[in-house]
Amino acid sequence: MSEAPVVEARSLEKRFGGLVAVDEYDLRLERGDLVGLIGPNGAGKTTAYNLLTGVLKPSAGRISLSGRDMTGAAPYLMARAGLARTFQNIRLFSDLSVVENVMCGGHTRLAASTVATMLQLPSFWRAEERLRQTSQEIVERIGLAELAGQRAGDLSYGDQRRVEIGRALAGQPQVLLLDEPAAGLNPSETRDLVSFIRQMNEESGIAVLVVEHDMHLVMDLCKRIQVLNRGKLIAEGTPEEVQGDAAVIEAYLGAGRKERAHA
Amino acid sequence: MSTSHETPPVKLDARVTLPRSGFVAAILTVLIASAAVFAAQQGLSSYVVTLLALLFINAALAVSLTLTNGLTGLFSLGHPAFMTVGAYVAAILTFPVTRKGTMLPGLPEWLAATQLSILPALLIAGAAGGLLALFVGWAVLRLKGHYLAVATLGLIIVVQGLANNWDGITRGGAGLSGLPRLVDVWWAFGFLVLVVAFTWRLKFSSLGRSMMAVRENELAAQCSGINPARLKILAFVIGAVLAAVGGALLAHLVSVITPKTYSVLLAFNLVVMVVIGGSGSIFGALLAAAAITILSEALRPVEESVGLYGLSQVIVAVCLIIVLRLRPSGLFGSGEPGLVRRLYSGRRDA
Numbered sequence: 001m002s003e004a005p006v007v008e009a010r011s012l013e014k015r016f017g018g019l020v021a022v023d024e025y026d027l028r029l030e031r032g033d034l035v036g037l038i039g040p041n042g043a044g045k046t047t048a049y050n051l052l053t054g055v056l057k058p059s060a061g062r063i064s065l066s067g068r069d070m071t072g073a074a075p076y077l078m079a080r081a082g083l084a085r086t087f088q089n090i091r092l093f094s095d096l097s098v099v100e101n102v103m104c105g106g107h108t109r110l111a112a113s114t115v116a117t118m119l120q121l122p123s124f125w126r127a128e129e130r131l132r133q134t135s136q137e138i139v140e141r142i143g144l145a146e147l148a149g150q151r152a153g154d155l156s157y158g159d160q161r162r163v164e165i166g167r168a169l170a171g172q173p174q175v176l177l178l179d180e181p182a183a184g185l186n187p188s189e190t191r192d193l194v195s196f197i198r199q200m201n202e203e204s205g206i207a208v209l210v211v212e213h214d215m216h217l218v219m220d221l222c223k224r225i226q227v228l229n230r231g232k233l234i235a236e237g238t239p240e241e242v243q244g245d246a247a248v249i250e251a252y253l254g255a256g257r258k259e260r261a262h263a
Numbered sequence: 264m265s266t267s268h269e270t271p272p273v274k275l276d277a278r279v280t281l282p283r284s285g286f287v288a289a290i291l292t293v294l295i296a297s298a299a300v301f302a303a304q305q306g307l308s309s310y311v312v313t314l315l316a317l318l319f320i321n322a323a324l325a326v327s328l329t330l331t332n333g334l335t336g337l338f339s340l341g342h343p344a345f346m347t348v349g350a351y352v353a354a355i356l357t358f359p360v361t362r363k364g365t366m367l368p369g370l371p372e373w374l375a376a377t378q379l380s381i382l383p384a385l386l387i388a389g390a391a392g393g394l395l396a397l398f399v400g401w402a403v404l405r406l407k408g409h410y411l412a413v414a415t416l417g418l419i420i421v422v423q424g425l426a427n428n429w430d431g432i433t434r435g436g437a438g439l440s441g442l443p444r445l446v447d448v449w450w451a452f453g454f455l456v457l458v459v460a461f462t463w464r465l466k467f468s469s470l471g472r473s474m475m476a477v478r479e480n481e482l483a484a485q486c487s488g489i490n491p492a493r494l495k496i497l498a499f500v501i502g503a504v505l506a507a508v509g510g511a512l513l514a515h516l517v518s519v520i521t522p523k524t525y526s527v528l529l530a531f532n533l534v535v536m537v538v539i540g541g542s543g544s545i546f547g548a549l550l551a552a553a554a555i556t557i558l559s560e561a562l563r564p565v566e567e568s569v570g571l572y573g574l575s576q577v578i579v580a581v582c583l584i585i586v587l588r589l590r591p592s593g594l595f596g597s598g599e600p601g602l603v604r605r606l607y608s609g610r611r612d613a
Contacts, residue, residue: 075486076487078486079485079487091483
């Protein structure tokens with residue numbers, strides 16, 4: 001593994017016309033990092049995610065993955081460079097089975113070439129077998145072994161979230177971006193999720209960035225937290241530091257009434 | 264991947280032997296079907312045998328459209344355009360040299376002096392269709408849904424116009440008649456087997472799954488490392504190659520090709536076959552193609568005696584409406600019926 005951080009974003013900026021959605025956003029994720037990105041609604045968290053994953057092209061700034069400059073690269077190239085993500089509003093391949101969803105995530109890494117597939121060469125059969133085996137293992141890891149053959153669209157909300165993570169893991173990413181992974185989960189599902197993320201992070205060293213509204217989850221899970229407000233980073237530090245930060249408290253609770261009256 | 268949970272080892276439900284059993288089942292099916300075709304050829308009138316050949320080619324075309332529209336989720340109506348190109352290319356190549364000089368004065372000398380047998384002509388026709396699709400797809404596949412449908416509809420008109428007006432090479436509106444009848448029911452059958460086997464294997468490969476992923480959710484596919492643009496072009500080109508070969512086969516079966524032979528109406532019929540069968544279902548497309556071909560042929564005498572031309576089209580359209588009312592995703596959805604799938608892929612979760 002190279003010394004360069006797995007993700008390095010410098011001064012990312014995104015403008016939609018006159019609106020600056022994200023301004024001067026910096027992120028540095030090392031191997032094994034577990035960072036939370038929080039902020040009030042409309043702070044630009046999802047825009048920041050879309051910039052990092054290549055869904056949106058930044059208006060300014062640079063992104064590099066493991067030392068390689070990827071600014072402006074398409075999402076599939078970002079994914080191939082080791083960056084995987086999940087979506088706030090779950091985006092599965094609903095009509096495919098659970099294991100097939102995971103297999104799609106491993107397609108670029110493990111599948112045979114187009115030519116080998118069309119000619120059904122032995123290398124195709126080997127690759128297909130390996131892909132199935134790896135995906136089966138991941139399906140077991142995310143605890144859905146019994147549902148492997150089920151249509152993904154028919155699963156419960158919590159299970160669908162797991163499938164998304166499984167699909168992301170199949171690409172063997174260096175970094176995983178989770179967009180509100182606990183949204184819609186009940187408390188016990190959330191606990192399972194937290195321990196799964198922590199375990200994945202510790203065992204495989206995958207760097208994780210989490211956007212989440214559940215403050216308990218973020219403070220409990222993350223080693224470092226970034227706070228975004230109106231597109232700007234207003235604080236970064238350990239959960240304790242961030243919780244005590246005046247700017248953060250102001251962003252979430254608003255400035256005191258007195259103060260505003262004087263302003 | 265480290266597996267730390269107290270999970271049992273991966274169950275290998277006889278995965279090595281089962282695909283082999285699927286292969287055996289496929290071979291057996293082809294053998295039985297061949298015997299049936301042979302029996303039909305011996306015992307039935309040449310009209311019925313030709314009809315059978317027509318049915319095979321139609322079914323193959325429907326399955327090839329399933330690959331483009333069903334698996335990848337494109338909405339292309341362009342099949343007749345590629346069929347027309349394939350048919351003309353093959354026809355010009357197989358036409359007897361002795362008649363080329365008078366009928367097609369516009370041909371360059373080397374082409375006028377060439378007369379190929381059907382197989383190389385089919386291959387070149389397929390290549391021509393594929394090249395056209397590559398060229399057109401590069402521009403048109405940026406469009407989505409209805410826009411793509413309109414653009415490919417336009418392609419049919421463009422190709423028809425070209426065939427109509429390029430007199431020296433296509434003989435204009437009169438078309439090329441008296442083509443050597445080089446295609447019999449066995450060619451049609453072979454083509455169908457090839458197309459079904461190819462599409463089936465593609466569907467149950469990682470490449471086909473990725474195509475379905477693009478259909479299901481393009482953004483998620485892209486964020487999983489799949490390049491949607493490349494897969495769309497690939498599916499479009501493969502569909503076009505098969506369509507071009509199918510068009511060439513059809514022309515050499517009925518021994519005539521005119522600019523109007525493969526029209527917008529055919530595009531509609533093929534799309535109906537795919538939609539009724541279920542977008543992405545190979546078995547559904549086969550079944551729907553067979554039913555619609557037989558239906559429209561069976562209704563022909565009725566149409567003639569009652570004077571109600573177009574009756575079969577009306578019935579096909581009504582069938583489409585009924586299926587869409589009762590089963591919006593088609594007879595079999597995007598999958599294959601369980602029994603068929605187990606029989607030929609030999610795997611329950613495949």
